[in-house]
Amino acid sequence: xxxxxxxxxxxxxxxxxxxxxxxxxxxxxxxxxxxxxxxxxxxxxxxxxxxxxxxxxxxxxxxxxxxxxxxxxxxxxxxxxxxxxxxxxxxxxxxxxxxxxxxxxxxxxxxxxxxxxxxxxxxxxxxxxxxxxxxxxxxxxxxxxxxxxxxxxxxxxxxxxxx
Amino acid sequence: xxxxxxxxxxxxxxxxxxxxxxxxxxxxxxxxxxxxxxxxxxxxxxxxxxxxxxxxxxxxxxxxxxxxxxxxxxxxxxxxxxxxxxxxxxxxxxxxxxxxxxxxxxxxxxxxxxxxxxxxxxxxxxxxxxxxxxxxxxxxxxxxxxxxxxxxxxxxxxxxxxxxxxxxxxxxxxxxxxxxxxxxxxxxxxxxxxxxxxxxxxxxxxxxxxxxxxxxxxxxxxxxxxxxxxxxxxxxxxxxxxxxxxxxxxxxxxxxxxxxxxxxxxxxxxxxxxxxxxxxxxxxxxxxxxxxxxxxxxxxxxxxxxxxxxxxxxxxxxxxxxxxxxxxxxxxxxxxxxxxxxxxxxxxxxxxxxxxxxxxxxxxxxxxxxxxxxxxxxxxxxxxxxxxxxxxxxxxxxxxxxxxxxxxxxxxxxxxxxxxxxxxxxxxxxxxxxxxxxxxxxxxxxxxxxxxxxxxxxxxxxxxxxxxxxxxxxxxxxxxxxxxxxxxxxxxxxxxxxxxxxxxxxxxxxxxxxxxxxxxxxxxxxxxxxxxxxxxxxxxxxxxxxxxxxxxxxxxxxxxxxxxxxxxxx
Ligand SMILES: Cc1cc2nc3c(=O)[nH]c(=O)nc-3n(C[C@H](O)[C@H](O)[C@H](O)COP(=O)(O)OP(=O)(O)OC[C@H]3O[C@@H](n4cnc5c(N)ncnc54)[C@H](O)[C@@H]3O)c2cc1C
Ligand SMILES: Cc1ncc(C[n+]2csc(CCOP(=O)(O)OP(=O)(O)O)c2C)c(N)n1
Ligand SMILES: [Mg+2]
Numbered sequence: 001x002x003x004x005x006x007x008x009x010x011x012x013x014x015x016x017x018x019x020x021x022x023x024x025x026x027x028x029x030x031x032x033x034x035x036x037x038x039x040x041x042x043x044x045x046x047x048x049x050x051x052x053x054x055x056x057x058x059x060x061x062x063x064x065x066x067x068x069x070x071x072x073x074x075x076x077x078x079x080x081x082x083x084x085x086x087x088x089x090x091x092x093x094x095x096x097x098x099x100x101x102x103x104x105x106x107x108x109x110x111x112x113x114x115x116x117x118x119x120x121x122x123x124x125x126x127x128x129x130x131x132x133x134x135x136x137x138x139x140x141x142x143x144x145x146x147x148x149x150x151x152x153x154x155x156x157x158x159x160x161x162x163x
Numbered sequence: 164x165x166x167x168x169x170x171x172x173x174x175x176x177x178x179x180x181x182x183x184x185x186x187x188x189x190x191x192x193x194x195x196x197x198x199x200x201x202x203x204x205x206x207x208x209x210x211x212x213x214x215x216x217x218x219x220x221x222x223x224x225x226x227x228x229x230x231x232x233x234x235x236x237x238x239x240x241x242x243x244x245x246x247x248x249x250x251x252x253x254x255x256x257x258x259x260x261x262x263x264x265x266x267x268x269x270x271x272x273x274x275x276x277x278x279x280x281x282x283x284x285x286x287x288x289x290x291x292x293x294x295x296x297x298x299x300x301x302x303x304x305x306x307x308x309x310x311x312x313x314x315x316x317x318x319x320x321x322x323x324x325x326x327x328x329x330x331x332x333x334x335x336x337x338x339x340x341x342x343x344x345x346x347x348x349x350x351x352x353x354x355x356x357x358x359x360x361x362x363x364x365x366x367x368x369x370x371x372x373x374x375x376x377x378x379x380x381x382x383x384x385x386x387x388x389x390x391x392x393x394x395x396x397x398x399x400x401x402x403x404x405x406x407x408x409x410x411x412x413x414x415x416x417x418x419x420x421x422x423x424x425x426x427x428x429x430x431x432x433x434x435x436x437x438x439x440x441x442x443x444x445x446x447x448x449x450x451x452x453x454x455x456x457x458x459x460x461x462x463x464x465x466x467x468x469x470x471x472x473x474x475x476x477x478x479x480x481x482x483x484x485x486x487x488x489x490x491x492x493x494x495x496x497x498x499x500x501x502x503x504x505x506x507x508x509x510x511x512x513x514x515x516x517x518x519x520x521x522x523x524x525x526x527x528x529x530x531x532x533x534x535x536x537x538x539x540x541x542x543x544x545x546x547x548x549x550x551x552x553x554x555x556x557x558x559x560x561x562x563x564x565x566x567x568x569x570x571x572x573x574x575x576x577x578x579x580x581x582x583x584x585x586x587x588x589x590x591x592x593x594x595x596x597x598x599x600x601x602x603x604x605x606x607x608x609x610x611x612x613x614x615x616x617x618x619x620x621x622x623x624x625x626x627x628x629x630x631x632x633x634x635x636x637x638x639x640x641x642x643x644x645x646x647x648x649x650x651x652x653x654x655x656x657x658x659x660x661x662x663x664x665x666x667x668x669x670x671x672x673x674x675x676x677x678x679x680x681x682x683x684x685x686x687x688x689x690x691x692x693x694x695x696x697x698x699x700x701x702x703x704x705x706x707x708x709x710x711x712x713x714x715x716x717x718x719x720x721x722x723x724x725x726x727x728x729x730x731x732x733x
Contacts (some may be wrong), residue, residue, distance in 0.1 A: 010344055013279060014293070025286050055472070062469035068290040068310060071344040163343065 032150025167193035175304035177204035191237025191263025194572035215589035217247020222593030238276030249287035253580025257316035289317030297330035312346025351483035366435035367507035375402030376440015385489035453723030551726035553590035556609030558640035586613030619672035669703035
């Protein structure tokens with residue numbers, strides 16, 4: 001099963017490598033990992049998307065909690081939550097395709113954030129599957145490059161992860 | 164007044180009441196060594212290899228329960244120390260290792276003797292620190308000692324760049340440090356405690372399985388009281404030996420791969436299992452699928468939540484410090500109106516005594532060749548069961564565990580989790596320094612002892628009078644045993660050719676050497692070694708033992724716990 005795990009940790013040098021090292025040392029999957037400081041600059045918030053049986057996920061959360069730098073861990077998939085990912089796509093935009101690209105981006109509520117004679121760079125946010133759907137909707141021959149942030153997640157309603 | 168980082172390191176160690184620092188100097192730690200030279204609060208013990216420094220600090224911690232300390236230089240000093248750190252990590256031993264590092268401006272530039280210490284040690288420490296600012300040094304040292312000793316103990320590395328040891332700041336050593344990200348749970352959940360007590364009282368075929376956590380958590384008195392109160396059988400893991408007295412009738416001996424028949428059978432067939440500070444290691448329960456075939460309910464007490472339901476699903480998890488939890492359980496049991504089910508328990512004991520009557524550790528000392536088991540039994544007699552025993556890794560380790568009956572915790576010092584050959588002699592040094600008047604013996608093999616043999620020199624320098632009991636079978640016996648059983652007796656590279664003359668070797672280092680070839684000389688040799696005349700001397704005993712003796716019982720890798728090979732079956 002796919003799980004999305006959020007955690008708060010001390011914003012210290014090497015903290016990220018402790019988490020990454022834990023996953024590789026114990027053979028856990030990482031589909032994506034995002035991290036940045038929170039509004040409190042002493043804290044980092046990390047979102048990890050992983051896949052594993054219930055037993056493995058239980059071990060992952062326990063092992064994460066055990067890291068001395070980690071303050072709190074929450075498996076967002078245990079309850080209602082929102083997930084978002086940002087993608088930037090650079091596409092060829094020449095001739096007829098120029099109009100077509102703009103239309104597809106509009107349909108997916110994407111924004112064109114950089115324009116040249118021959119290219120568009122489109123910004124899209126959404127769930128991972130929405131981003132996948134966009135990439136499927138355009139002709140792969142027109143894609144120059146894509147960059148995705150991996151998922152960030154947050155609990156719905158009152159559910160929150162804070163210290 | 165401002166002082167240097169080096170002085171801060173030394174004063175922190177003094178504030179912690181450190182008695183011994185085991186170490187080896189080098190460029191990056193010269194400032195610290197200069198401060199060590201000027202102080203007299205603790206003693207520095209100069210080892211001959213950094214691995215031994217960490218092992219000795221580790222043994223000091225195992226024997227005393229206090230944090231052990233090692234000090235090594237950057238680069239090769241650190242890489243040499245890694246085996247020691249990983250050994251302590253696997254057995255959850257509290258040590259602090261201070262490592263020198265190249266000056267901060269040189270970090271990352273492939274400087275002379277630079278390694279990424281924090282990176283290299285990360286997977287085998289409880290936590291580590293790189294101190295980049297001298298103002299953080301004292302607080303970091305305090306954190307290191309707190310983290311090493313609390314919760315599930317473990318090694319902590321503090322990496323200190325050379326320029327930081329020269330920088331100046333005020334020295335303030337905090338009495339304690341709050342860490343918002345580090346708060347081990349120590350009290351058991353009251354609801355779970357009640358469920359556990361209920362389950363224990365309902366048990367018909369109960370079993371207590373106690374591990375290293377009982378020793379680490381100093382909960383032996385509580386465990387003994389609980390076992391008496393309930394009248395249940397108990398077994399110890401290799402790491403738990405001594406946590407409950409081996410000579411007590413309720414104690415079924417060690418369980419696991421080389422555990423006793425009665426302990427393994429009772430473990431497999433019990434209906435309620437109380438696991439205390441033990442982690443269901445693969446050497447203990449064998450094949451988890453086979454173990455799960457029998458229905459049983461499991462209560463598991465451990466301070467580390469990640470030890471619980473890792474390899475075996477449990478019914479009542481209790482996260483907490485074992486001493487606290489057992490104290491609470493004892494109180495609840497004493498209040499309870501019910502008593503353990505007497506009739507069922509009697510029937511269970513009858514069954515257990517039947518298993519015990521197989522006498523699975525029986526061996527036959529006849530003929531002209533010394534049986535290794537016999538040496539250990541005699542050692543137990545000669546030392547009146549009251550010595551500190553360290554061991555290396557191999558068959559001799561298992562015979563030590565099976566035949567030396569440990570009645571007290573912290574007397575059995577060995578590497579269980581990592582199984583590190585070479586620990587025996589430095590372990591004995593750490594213990595003997597902590598307890599100068601105690602009898603300390605290192606049970607070792609002719610292969611293992613050669614992995615840290617250079618420490619005979621350290622023993623000479625500091626007059627450490629340990630007794631080395633070498634069970635010399637001219638083989639890497641444990642390897643040979645597996646090759647005999649599973650590789651058609653093809654003994655690939657497991658024969659130790661060109662062994663040194665250990666008697667001369669010991670003498671060359673300034674010690675007493677003895678070679679014992681005949682069974683009838685075993686006891687006399689041991690008595691002499693432990694006699695007042697040799698009390699101040701290191702005695703190296705080279706017992707020429709049966710080359711082909713194997714360790715039994717044995718559960719093959721991947722087999723079930725009750726599928727043991729017994730000596731008599733061969
Ligand atoms: C050659 C060889 C053969 C071996 N054969 C055997 C064998 O036959 N039988 C055997 O048992 N082992 C054997 N071992 C050892 C084995 O590999 C493991 O090291 C050992 O079984 C682990 O012991 P343990 O479960 O007691 O855990 P430990 O490693 O001692 O772990 C202690 C547990 O207690 C917890 N704990 C620590 N402090 C506290 C506290 N204060 N409160 C609560 N919990 C705490 C920890 O979190 C941990 O889960 C062998 C090793 C070697 C090298
Ligand atoms: C550092 C290290 N290398 C290799 C091993 C694998 N190993 C386990 S036991 C053993 C043989 C030990 O031989 P010896 O010390 O003579 O003890 P014996 O089994 O003969 O009693 C070996 C090589 C190990 N445990 N540690
Ligand atoms: Mg040998």
